[in-house]
Amino acid sequence: MAQNVLAVYPGTFDPITLGHEDVVRRATQLFERVIVAVAAGHHKKTMFSLEERIEMCREAVKNYPQVQVESFSGLLRDFVVARGGKAMVRGLRAVTDFDYEFQLAGMNRSLMPQVETVFLTPSDKFQFISSTFVREIAVLGGEVHKFVSPEVADRLAVKVRSMSSPS
Structure with missing residues (x-):
């Protein structure tokens, strides 16, 4: 483990x-400490509010005392540098992710040369899972328990019901 x-x-x-x-x-x-940085998502229309996404992330990492969850908006560079980050973790699921992530890593290196990008792959059984697929499956009435924690599956069910009920 990298010290400090x-x-x-x-x-x-x-x-x-x-x-x-x-x-x-x-x-x-x-790494000794990890921040899960939840993007405000100004460039994406999200299903869940920023507060809901932070709550779900906090629930998911509650067993890791060295992990904290924070939100950010604006340039990721500003967030990372302000907290003294030395590495940025990016998940790679498949070759299709690599091109985008490689370009992003190059841009981030240009913006913050003191920070290394580290690519991690999830276990084989999780490599095909994406939030986009999970949302789509949930909206279409499919089963998502294999892809998310029980707490997230429950939140998805509630969210889908609220989206389909007349206002």
Whole structure:
């Protein structure tokens, strides 16, 4: 484990999946402290509010005392540098993620040369899971318990019901 190294794992986490949780677990084996940085998501329309996503992330990482959950808006660079981050964790599920993540890592290196990007892959059983797929499955009435924690599955069910009920 890297001594006194803070890593930031940024994302929208809409919702946090078992794949995200697995990446957090892996990051805790490499870094002394990890911040799960929940993006306000100004560039994306999210299903869950920022507060809901923070709550779900906090629930998901509650067994890791070295992990904290914070929100950020604006440039990720400003968030990472302000907290003294030395590494940024990015999850890679498949080759299709690599091109985008590689470009993003290059841009981040240009913006914050003192911060390394570390790519982690989730376990095989989680590599195909994405928040987008999970939301779509939930909205279409499918079963999501294999992809998210029970707490997140319950929140998804409530959210889907509230979206489909007349206002």
